[in-house]
Amino acid sequence: MNLWQVFRIAWRAILGNPLRSVLTTLGVIIGVAAVVALTMVGQGSTANITRSLQSLGTNLITIGSNTGGRGGGFGLVRFGGPQTITLADAEAVQSAFAGRIVGIAPTLQSNQQVKVGASNLNVTVIGTWPDYASVRNAQPASGSFFNETDLQSRRRVAVIGYGIAQDLFGGQDPLGQRIRIAGISFTVVGVLPDKGDSGFASPNYQVMVPLSTYLQRLARSSSTGQPRVNAIYVQAPDKDSLSRLQQELTDFMAQRRKVTDPSEYDFSVQNQADALASVNQVTQTMTLFLGGVAGISLLVGGIGIMNIMLVSVTERTREIGIRKALGAKPRDILTQFLVESVVLSVGGGILGILLGLAMAGSVGQLLRVTPVFDPFSMVLAFLFSVAVGVFFGFYPASRAARLDPVESLRYE
Structure with a gap:
């Protein structure tokens, strides 16, 4: 029996109960769609934040208030808390760093x-x-x-x-x-x-x-x-001098306040590159986390495929016995049921990608984010759905292949 014949038999078996087949692949469809949509929207959000920060100025250093000890979080100025930066600080920086x-x-x-x-x-x-x-x-x-x-x-x-x-x-x-x-x-x-x-x-x-x-x-x-004032924005001559100038400004502000312990600083000095890296790290971490949660749906879908395939093996025990009596080898039976499992998962993967693209567009409009088309995430989600079909379909297929033909023919 060649592969094309095996595929035709598997396809007829799937079409024999279309509603059950669709419900079986639902977990895979939802999982792949979620992975694709979340990845596209997440990367779109990262790109939007990057463009927004870059559009606010280049080679930018921000001196802001920091009443919670050292560490400015994302490097963003917080306007709601107590203000510790004064206009005199700005005038002092302007005078001390003139020409630099x-x-x-x-x-x-x-x-x-x-x-x-x-x-x-x-x-x-x-x-x-x-x-x-x-x-x-x-x-x-x-x-x-x-x-x-x-x-x-x-x-x-x-x-x-x-x-x-x-x-x-x-x-x-x-x-x-x-x-x-x-x-x-x-x-x-x-x-x-x-x-x-x-x-x-x-x-x-x-x-x-x-x-x-x-x-x-x-x-x-x-x-x-x-x-x-809420903040003091300082523009460095070029990006190569950002880190050095940031440290010099930190030392300057500390000397003005006569504070040597960084944990007692009531100010923060952040450069644009640090802020951008921090925000990107957070958005990427959230995207990976949500993608991992969506990946659980794929595993649940795989379990559903295995469950239905086991039921299918039980329902078709007599059919398996007849095929073996007519000369079908165990590997033919194994291949047949494995192909059915893979077809279900591949179909779910394709539908999931299409649904994910639609979801990404809808969520992007809702959040005013332009999703970023990412072929890698789609290919990865699709291959994972295929792997789910192979992994969770192998046990039912091997069980069908091991059935005794005599006992199978007696099965009612």
Whole structure:
């Protein structure tokens, strides 16, 4: 009996009970679909985060508050906790590292209502220095960023995000127009390009104003002393100097505070590469974990295949006896049932890949993530489904091959 004949017999046996065959492969279908969808969405999320961090500036070092000891987690600035970084720190860094850094921009931000006529939006308003445009890759698409004169004169000028311009001004040119931030009038001098919707703190819905103006007009009244800021962004000349400059800034901030024990630092100094690596590691770990959970579905599906194949062997005992009586060898019976198991798992693998692609597209739209097509994960999931069919189908097939033909013919 050649392989083609074996395949035809196996296919007829599968089509003989289509509902049972579909239910048998359901575990494999769900497992493969979950692996494919989770891998594509996970890699898409990683790519989105990478693009978002890179779009916020290159060769970036962030000095932020850290009230929980050394270690800044993901290297991201946390705006909700106590602020320990002051404007004086930014001025000191600017003076001490003049000529060794490309730019520096302290920031202080809050959520404010922006109003134009009868329209209004709740957006993020950021008070900062002119270097913010280059340090955070925030060059306006039209108009210009505010300059040092605007900062020193505490002028009420603003650079708005693309989304704000679209929502509040529609098709009109916002340059030179006035907006009201927390009831205070500002003149629009620049509009940022469309940077997409990053999910949180979207650059499209941010307003940048001079930090001096922010402190005078928009900041909440605080106790006497140096004004506190959320973060200080420093741009290094190139990526090769990031680690060295990060250490020098750490030492500088520690000397300003007269602290020698790193566990007592009330600040954190993180570079963009560290933040990117940390976030990517977390997303990859989560993707692998969820993929492992999905892999359990494949094992459950394999157990289901083995269970049904054992039932099939019992139901077809007389058929096996007749085949053996007509000259079928044990290896022919073994091959027949093994092929049936593999066909079920391969069919489940193909349907699982198609379902996984559809799921990845749907989940991507829901989460606003562009899934990344990954042939390797699909091939791996498919091969694993084939391996499941072979592994879990071998025992029922070998059991069928060992049946005694005389006893099989007597089976009722």
